[in-house]
Amino acid sequence: MNGFFSQHYAAQKSAARRLSSSPLNTLLSLIVIGIVLALPAAGWVMLDNLQGFAGNLPGVQQISLFMMVDTGEKEAAEIGSRLREANPGKWWFVARDDALKHLTETEGMGDVVAGLTKNPLPDAFVVEPGDSRPEVLERLAETFRSWPAVAHVQLDSAWSRRLDLFLRIGRLAVSLLAVLLAGALVAVTFNTIRLQILAQAAEIEVSRLIGATDAFIHRPFQYFGVLHGALGGLFALLLVAGIGRILAAPIGELFALYGSGFIPSGPSPSQAGAIVGIGAALGWLGARISVAIHFRG
Amino acid sequence: MISVSAVTKRYPQGLEALKDVSFEIEDGEMAFITGHSGAGKSTVFRLLAAIERPTSGSIVVDGQNLAALRRGAIPYLRRKLGLIFQDQKLLFDRNVLDNVLLPLSIVGLPAREAVRRARAALDKVGLLERERVQPIALSGGEQQRLAIARAVVNRPSLLLADEPTANLDSESASQILDIFRSFHQVGVTLVIATHDAQWMARFSSRVLRLERGRLIGDNT
Ligand SMILES: Nc1ncnc2c1ncn2[C@@H]1O[C@H](COP(=O)(O)OP(=O)(O)OP(=O)(O)O)[C@@H](O)[C@H]1O
Ligand SMILES: [Mg+2]
Numbered sequence: 001m002n003g004f005f006s007q008h009y010a011a012q013k014s015a016a017r018r019l020s021s022s023p024l025n026t027l028l029s030l031i032v033i034g035i036v037l038a039l040p041a042a043g044w045v046m047l048d049n050l051q052g053f054a055g056n057l058p059g060v061q062q063i064s065l066f067m068m069v070d071t072g073e074k075e076a077a078e079i080g081s082r083l084r085e086a087n088p089g090k091w092w093f094v095a096r097d098d099a100l101k102h103l104t105e106t107e108g109m110g111d112v113v114a115g116l117t118k119n120p121l122p123d124a125f126v127v128e129p130g131d132s133r134p135e136v137l138e139r140l141a142e143t144f145r146s147w148p149a150v151a152h153v154q155l156d157s158a159w160s161r162r163l164d165l166f167l168r169i170g171r172l173a174v175s176l177l178a179v180l181l182a183g184a185l186v187a188v189t190f191n192t193i194r195l196q197i198l199a200q201a202a203e204i205e206v207s208r209l210i211g212a213t214d215a216f217i218h219r220p221f222q223y224f225g226v227l228h229g230a231l232g233g234l235f236a237l238l239l240v241a242g243i244g245r246i247l248a249a250p251i252g253e254l255f256a257l258y259g260s261g262f263i264p265s266g267p268s269p270s271q272a273g274a275i276v277g278i279g280a281a282l283g284w285l286g287a288r289i290s291v292a293i294h295f296r297g
Numbered sequence: 298m299i300s301v302s303a304v305t306k307r308y309p310q311g312l313e314a315l316k317d318v319s320f321e322i323e324d325g326e327m328a329f330i331t332g333h334s335g336a337g338k339s340t341v342f343r344l345l346a347a348i349e350r351p352t353s354g355s356i357v358v359d360g361q362n363l364a365a366l367r368r369g370a371i372p373y374l375r376r377k378l379g380l381i382f383q384d385q386k387l388l389f390d391r392n393v394l395d396n397v398l399l400p401l402s403i404v405g406l407p408a409r410e411a412v413r414r415a416r417a418a419l420d421k422v423g424l425l426e427r428e429r430v431q432p433i434a435l436s437g438g439e440q441q442r443l444a445i446a447r448a449v450v451n452r453p454s455l456l457l458a459d460e461p462t463a464n465l466d467s468e469s470a471s472q473i474l475d476i477f478r479s480f481h482q483v484g485v486t487l488v489i490a491t492h493d494a495q496w497m498a499r500f501s502s503r504v505l506r507l508e509r510g511r512l513i514g515d516n517t
Contacts, residue, residue: 004405006402006405006406006407006408007402007405010402010405010408202386202388202389202390203388203390203399205386206386206388206399207399207403208372209346209348209375209380209382209386210375210376210380210399210400210403210447210448211372211373211374211375211376211400211403211404211451212372212403213369213372216372216403
């Protein structure tokens with residue numbers, strides 16, 4: 001067991017030595033890997049932020065039920081009891097007088113309201129469904145429309161639908177990009193390892209002649225791939241965090257314009273771990289393939 | 298320890314490098330393999346080290362038939378041998394000490410113990426003061442002694458050397474010989490391929506003589 005650990009330790013040291021023995025090469029390939037990983041990682045973090053923003057946007061997931069104008073308390077009570085029974089989430093009643101008062105207080109509307117001889121607004125209910133998936137909202141709105149004395153059901157889901165669709169397209173695009181760039185990263189590592197193997201030809205030959213197993217010879221290259229990928233991931237993380245810092249303030253302002261208190265954030269600790277981990281895993285894969293091909297037979 | 302019987306070796310495009318060669322070498326023996334250039338000395342060396350396989354016949358080293366050895370078992374056989382190559386195969390990208398440490402890292406010896414043993418091996422060949430030097434800065438004789446230190450650092454019971462005194466002046470050659478003799482005295486089995494007949498005479502050792510792939514002499 002002691003031998004096992006010291007062999008792995010030796011392989012790690014040897015991998016680190018190979019990385020640091022050609023600093024310029026290492027730096028250049030880390031920049032390539034860093035940028036390659038940073039693109040999908042930045043997209044991922046951005047989508048995450050947008051999702052948080054969407055979840056925080058007031059009014060997006062509201063359904064308004066407007067009563068017919070000439071209905072009274074009896075009909076309103078009926079709808080109230082139906083809502084209680086359906087229990088779609090949070091809901092409340094907005095009396096027509098309250099609605100008018102609210103309108104009066106709205107900037108620029110005071111004069112318009114003052115000119116009215118009678119209140120043209122209907123009683124209304126506002127529902128904030130617990131489940132805000134677009135198809136659920138759609139189904140609820142359909143149900144409400146079928147209820148008596150309901151004149152109009154307004155579903156503010158057009159926005160939510162668009163955003164949801166946008167997020168779905170974004171996620172798909174980022175995934176495709178990630179797959180492509182993962183392939184690029186594997187290829188870069190593959191080639192780096194190929195050059196390493198060529199450069200180490202003498203050491204490999206001698207090691208074999210004096211009793212090295214295949215595992216002993218392959219191991220440093222695999223550690224090299226992992227280390228290379230992980231460092232590239234770390235570099236990508238720095239890039240994403242840096243971009244995030246630069247963009248956080250203006251995006252925060254934009255979100256605020258939409259009434260969202262959501263504060264954009266850079267990569268979370270688990271995202272950071274994933275970026276470095278994925279870099280390491282892809283580096284390992286590139287090294288595995290390179291070793292398998294170059295030591296064939 | 299070594300039993301070669303009816304071995305023929307034919308290289309892919311070449312003619313037969315060895316033809317029906319048989320001999321045995323006992324534990325603790327010191328044997329020379331000699332012959333003109335192209336006689337097949339290096340071929341015997343490579344067969345005994347499992348670098349090549351015989352075309353026919355059998356070779357038993359340390360109880361294992363090399364003709365039928367699994368590929369995966371070869372590294373473990375090699376670790377029991379000390380090999381000194383005709384072209385030395387030193388690594389010029391690392392210093393003297395690191396060259397000697399390589400076989401120890403292959404067997405997974407912990408670093409402290411490995412350094413201790415590598416220094417002991419360098420001391421035995423008189424290179425301890427030069428452990429930090431790059432091999433390129435060593436003389437031919439010193440490089441050969443470094444190759445010996447690397448071969449013996451794992452304390453093999455069988456040492457195989459291919460032309461260990463090639464291109465050395467007689468003083469360097471006799472230094473190498475003295476080192477071999479000291480291994481012989483502690484019971485190591487040695488098989489030394491050389492065309493350098495002059496210094497074989499100084500040992501009353503066994504000499505296997507090859508000529509164009511055939512064993513033509515075996516005198517003890
Ligand atoms: N890899 C090879 N492929 C084809 N032929 C080879 C190969 N190695 C050696 N030979 C041939 O086998 C014969 C024996 O070669 P070997 O190297 O064993 O001779 P040697 O006795 O060591 O010679 P030297 O004293 O010059 O080192 C020679 O004719 C050589 O050309
Ligand atoms: Mg030879």
